[in-house]
Amino acid sequence: MVINYKGYEIKEQEGKVIVNNVRDFNPVHIFECGQCFRWIRQEDGSYTGVVKDKAAVVRYMNGKLEISNSAIEDLKNIWFDYFDLGRDYSEIKRRLSKDEIMKKAIEFGYGIRLLKQDLWETLISFIISANNRIPMIMKVVGAISEMYGSEIIMDGKSYYTFPDVDKLAGSALEQLEMCRGGFRCKYILKTAQMVKDGTVNLASLANMTTDEAREELKRFPGVGNKVADCTILYSGTKYDVFPTDVWVKRVMEELYFGRPATFSEIQNFAADYFGELAGFAQQYLFYYAREHKIGTGK
DNA sequence: TTGCAGGGGTCAA
DNA sequence: TTGACCCCTGCA
Numbered sequence: 339m340v341i342n343y344k345g346y347e348i349k350e351q352e353g354k355v356i357v358n359n360v361r362d363f364n365p366v367h368i369f370e371c372g373q374c375f376r377w378i379r380q381e382d383g384s385y386t387g388v389v390k391d392k393a394a395v396v397r398y399m400n401g402k403l404e405i406s407n408s409a410i411e412d413l414k415n416i417w418f419d420y421f422d423l424g425r426d427y428s429e430i431k432r433r434l435s436k437d438e439i440m441k442k443a444i445e446f447g448y449g450i451r452l453l454k455q456d457l458w459e460t461l462i463s464f465i466i467s468a469n470n471r472i473p474m475i476m477k478v479v480g481a482i483s484e485m486y487g488s489e490i491i492m493d494g495k496s497y498y499t500f501p502d503v504d505k506l507a508g509s510a511l512e513q514l515e516m517c518r519g520g521f522r523c524k525y526i527l528k529t530a531q532m533v534k535d536g537t538v539n540l541a542s543l544a545n546m547t548t549d550e551a552r553e554e555l556k557r558f559p560g561v562g563n564k565v566a567d568c569t570i571l572y573s574g575t576k577y578d579v580f581p582t583d584v585w586v587k588r589v590m591e592e593l594y595f596g597r598p599a600t601f602s603e604i605q606n607f608a609a610d611y612f613g614e615l616a617g618f619a620q621q622y623l624f625y626y627a628r629e630h631k632i633g634t635g636k
Numbered sequence: 637t638t639g640c641a642g643g644g645g646t647c648a649a
Numbered sequence: 650t651t652g653a654c655c656c657c658t659g660c661a
Contacts, residue, residue, distance in 0.1 A: 468644085
């Protein structure tokens with residue numbers, strides 16, 4: 339059975355949901371541009387991961403997006419929003435191609451999409467990201483899920499959901515530290531407790547201005563500007579942020595400023611120059627900078 | 637083999 | 650404005 343859904347032709351086949359005519363989509367770009375930590379590349383180029391309470395294998399070839407372990411209902415309830423399929427990335431790329439630098443970055447990461455991830459999971463993941471490397475972040479998030487989440491069996495293998503607020507808030511610090519988060523564990527625990535007791539209401543962030551949402555998130559320990567902006571952007575809450583980490587700083591200094599620049603200079607420039615598309619621009623630039631080791635002298 | 641620097645930041649002084 | 654911070658990896 340083939341049905342039409344929001345402009346896409348979708349069908350269910352052998353336990354998979356298949357979406358046709360998907361443009362501007364490349365799993366490598368999407369899953370390895372630093373926005374998510376739970377998708378693992380398989381030898382055949384597919385990616386396995388967990389979203390909400392669903393494990394799946396994702397493949398993409400020639401406009402055809404295949405998501406295993408899923409039905410059409412799952413596409414409607416989870417995957418369509420998660421992969422931001424309702425957004426025209428060609429249009430975004432066209433609008434952002436305003437100079438040679440952006441053109442190059444977009445050409446390189448042409449298949450990037452901003453995932454709409456769970457706000458709570460994104461918040462904890464980016465607290466873990468502070469002064470840390472991607473493989474380590476993935477290990478810690480995986481360990482937390484395995485220790486506190488629920489098991490899901492797919493193709494005979496075990497996967498784990500990311501734990502809910504109560505689960506983490508009720509943990510002992512010593513147990514959380516077994517997940518190897520180091521000094522960030524106390525931040526995670528305190529943050530979970532603050533969400534649980536209502537000190538900060540994550541659901542209210544969407545109704546705030548971007549600046550208000552950032553300040554609200556910074557009330558959590560372990561959350562500064564960078565972590566707050568990543569949380570806002572990668573949960574699909576707001577798109578007019580420009581998370582500025584060392585890579586983005588390097589690429590901006592080397593390619594736009596031609597000199598050392600402060601964080602606030604970069605923030606102001608991005609707001610003026612990229613405006614409401616700053617978050618998308620950041621992803622193309624970050625991916626380009628990191629893959630090319632821009633500004634590291636290598 | 638052992639030792640040391642440093643990493644997609646944040647906090648505290 | 651500057652160092653410390655858990656843990657791990659890469660590289661002498």
